[in-house]
Amino acid sequence: MDPSRSASNSQPSTFPSTYDPTNIDSPGFDPETYVTKLLRETRLTQLIDKEQLLTKQIKTLDNEMQTLVYENYNKFISATDTIRQMKKDFKTMEDEMTHLISTMSTINSNNHQIHLTLDNRRQEIRKLTSIHLLLQKLQYLFQLPNKLKEYADDNQYDLAVNTYTKALKALQKYEHIPSFNHIQQTSKETMNNIRDELKSRFDQQQTTSSNVVKLLLQLGESSDYLAQQYLSQNKHRLEQPLALMKQQLIVAENQLGSTSSTISNTVTQQMHPMDILEFVDTSYNSYIKNLHEFVESYELLFIRNSSTVPSSPSIDDEYKERCKHYLEEYLLELYSNYIKFIHDLFQSKYYGQDDDIQLYVRAIDRFLRRSSNDIYKYLLTQHALEKMRLMLDTFLTFAIECRLKFYHLYIDRHFHDQIIELRKSLTIIQTTTTTNEQVQSSSSTENQQLQLNLSQCVDKMLKQLTSDIKITFQNLSTFLNGTEMIGHTGKKNLFVKQFATNHVWNGFFLTLLHRLITYFEHEYTTASNNSTMIRHEQSSPPILLLILSKLILDFDSSSIPYLCTVFEEKFNLILENNQRGDNQKSGSSSIDRSTLTAVQKQFSIIAKQLLKQYICSQGYTLSQMLRKSIETRDWLNTIEPRHVRSVMKRIIEDLTQIDKQVRMLYNDQQSSVPLTSSSSSYGRYYHRSNLISGGGRSSDGGRRTIIMPRSSALDRATSRGPGSSGGSTGNLQLNFHKVFNEKLDIFIDLQFQKTSILSSIIKLLLKTYLECIRLKTFSRYGLQQVQVDINYLYNYLWSFVNNDDRFITNLLEEIVSSTVMRCLDPILMEASVITVICEGN
Structure with a gap:
């Protein structure tokens, strides 16, 4: 920085900085002042440096000046030549202008003379x-x-x-x-x-x-007649492309497998099915473009053309308005016919059920965008425009609903195919199981494979159903990708909310859940009707009800929350419980999920109903087997029991199979004791403090639990004596008291657990056993046979309920007591003999 400049800047001055005498670049620069200031304020070394710097700058400026002179020398020379030439040209032009002025004066004089000569004859x-x-x-x-x-x-x-x-x-x-x-x-x-x-x-x-x-x-013909006749004559010509497109659509339908054909073979051979986007473009170009050309010619004839017949402006305007009205009605009719054809196109089997959702959405978008732009080309009133916009909005809703219907049918078909496959598998398994039981050669590995197949059925169906719904969400989100959306320019956010709420959430997802509910209710109703008709053969195997109940539970607990998350991610919306309907609090990007909550409650109810029906079905089968065995036996003339009746063994085998099926789908929280089928591990013998003592001791000193009648029932039976009728009135009163006061709730506290399900089936079985016993009269050996059967059942039934067998004990004691009350000679079998017979079987 120049010290002289800093000094001058630090001191106040009345002159501007541009006129500083010490500033070498200033217009007011003074060399003497500048030199004096340098000598006074700088040292010798600084002066030498300053002198060298100035010398260098002078040389640089001289070189630049020489360069500028050399560069502009030719320009200076050419400019001089140009000025010299211009001087010569101006001198020539002055001479020519002088000659022109003299010529013009001669022409004017001649013109004046001619004018004077011809003025007399001009009027003639x-x-x-x-x-x-x-x-x-x-x-x-x-x-x-x-x-x-x-x-x-x-x-x-x-x-x-x-x-x-x-x-x-x-x-x-x-x-x-x-x-x-x-x-x-x-x-x-x-x-x-x-x-x-x-x-x-x-x-x-x-x-x-x-x-x-x-x-x-x-020629003045009536414009109203001509306009209407002109429109009527061109209608057939304008609808010809639409008729060809309809034939093309029928060709595509016929290629899909339709047997009825209304088109000749020549037409069929000439036409080849196109994809839906090409079809929309072709139909639009052939039909709507012709319509544009016709409208243009009509407007030139009747609206824009000025009438050659003289009339007042008001009449002319009225005539044009009438022509406009005729054209609007005509266009709305033709456009409505075209929209109907597009409806048929998008709901057809060939194009409406195409898996290419990208092409489907592009076709909708292409049609709506072109239509929305082209309708403004017509000289239509606002009322007619609103009608056309309504047609387009209705078509958009229709196209979306067609796609939703396609996905509903697609998912229903997959689901019903799986149900049919499952029914076939269960039928094959049931047939194989029956055969193995007859041959008595079923192995444990086959049973494990059976269990594995049943457990995989639920997982397979659940994964397939969840995957189909997820893929559908992905496909439906295509409607919102890459568009403004489809004719709703400027209203994308509003359309996204309406589309996701009305169509995807309500129209697809909740509707699909209701369809599933309807199907499950049909299965439950069908099974219930079959049970009430007293039929042994049913349309559906009982295990199917159990599988469906498990499928509903898993779908409700795992799949629905997962699908809700997928929905929120795909459509950028939030599901909230908004029971009060406060939309402002929830925000515009949220959806009320209270309806889904109600649907989930219905799922839980139907799952329990299916489970109850499964219990009723299995209990009915076992009860019928037991009832027939009791009703067909002569209990007064039976022999002394030496073995357990075969029906009791069959009941235990069936309960074991039911336990395997239920255990695979519904496990208890606590570990269950496995049931062995070998005869060496017979039953369960241990001390039970809550049972009435009366059992005998075994030879090994252990205490075995034997089901015996209640002491009150035994006392009444022995006091009555054989053949006495004094206690008949008391027994009758006791029976009525039991019938009307003792109520056993089969489904009380029914849980989705194996123990709860097996307990309900066993309750139903034993309750049937008790009611059948009350309708019979027994001899001494009949009573003892019931004792043997009851103790055999008890030794196995406890394992199915994980030691929670208090209700089993009570019911079995009630059965034995009821048998004693109906026995003519109530002499009980010794506990040791019962044990030997049960161990032998």
Whole structure:
């Protein structure tokens, strides 16, 4: 930095900085002041450096100046030559201008002389010229009738109309003159004949309609009649492309496997199915483009064309408004027909059920965008535009609903196919199991494989159903990708919310859940009806009810929350419980999930109903087996029991199979004791403090639990004695008291657990056993046989309920007590003998 500058800047000055005498770049620079200041304020070394710097800068400026001079030398020379040439050119131009001025003065003088000479005859020439023109017009008018007849004879109607319209004003002006009136009448007759001929051809469509309409309009024909007739005549021509497209659609339907064909083989061979996007473009180009051209010609004929018939402006405007109204009604009708065809296209089997969702959405978007832009090309009123927009909005909703219907059918087909496959598998497994039981050769590995297949069925069905719904969410989100959306420019956020809420959430997901509920309710109702009809054979195996109940539970607990998360991610919405309906609090990007909560409650109810029906079905099968065995046996003439009845063994085997099936799908929280099938591990023997003591001791000193009748029942039976009737009244009162006061709730506290399910089946079985016993009378050996059967059942039934066998003990004791009350000779079998018989079996 220059010290002189810093000093000058630090001191106040009345001059501006640009006029500083010590600033070498300033206009007010003073060399003496600058040198004096340097000598006074700088040292010698600094002066030497400053001198060297100035010298260097001077040389640099000299070099730059020389460069500028060299560069501009040629320009200076050419500029000098140009100025010299311009001086010569200006001198020549001055001479030419002087000559031009003299020539113009000569011309003016000559013109003045000619004007003076011809001024006397000018008026005469004008009169002669006007008379000549008038004679030509008169000649034209006198020759008009003959010309019109010649044009009519030669079918040159356009020349006749143009000639007549040119002379019409003159004829109307001088129609009061008899000669002109005669010409006008003769010409009118000729033009009337021409008009009748044109009208006849127009009605019969023998000539091009637009040309005939122009001529008829010039001849003053009614515009209302012509407009309506013109629209009617072109309707068939405009609908021909649509008819061809309908044939193309039928060809595609026939190729899909339709047996009924309404098209000839030649047409079928000429047409090849296109994809839906190409089909929409082709139909639009062939139909709507023709419609655009027709509208343009109609507007030129009836709306934009100025009438040649003289009329007031108000009448002309009224006529144009009527023509506009005819056109609007016509367009709405044709456009409605086209929209109906597009509806048929998108709901057809060939195009509406195409898996390519990208092409499907592009076709919808292409059609709506082109239609939304093209409807403004017509001179339509706001009312007509609103109708067309409503048609497009209705089509969009229809196309989306068609796609939702396709996905519903797709998922239903997959689900029902799995149900059918599952029914077949269960039928095969049931047949195989029955065969193995007859042969007595079923192995444990086969049972494990059976369990594995059943457990995989639920997982497979659940994964398939969840995957189908997830893929559908992914496909439906395509409607919102890459578009504004589909005719809703500027309202994308609103459309996204409406589409996700009304169509995806309510129209697809909740509707699908309701369809599943309807199916499960049908299965439950069918199974319930079959049970009430007292039939052993059922339309569905009972295990299917158990599988469906498990499927519903897993779908409700795992799949629905997962699908809700997928829905929120795909459509950027939040599911909230908004029971009060406070939308402002929840926000515009949220959806009320209270309906889903209600649906999930229905799922839980139906799952429990299916489980109850499974229990009823299995309990009914076992109860029928037990009831028949009791009713068909003569309990008064039975022999002394030496073995357990085979029906009891069959019941235990069936319960074991049921336990395996239920255990695979519903496990308890605590570990269960496995049930062994070998005869060596017979039953369970241990001390039970809550049972009535009365059992005998075994030889090994252990205490075995034996089901014995209650002491009160035994006392009443022994006090009555054989053959006595004194206690019959008391027994009858006791029976009535038990029937009306003792109620066993089979489904009390039913849980989705193995123990709860098996407990309900066993309750139903033992309750049937008790009711069947109350209808029979027993001898001594009959009573002892019941003792053996009851203890055999008890030794196995406890394992199915994980030691929670208090209700089993109570029911079995009630059965034995009831048998004692109905025994003629109530002598019980010793506990040791019962144990030996049960161990032997």
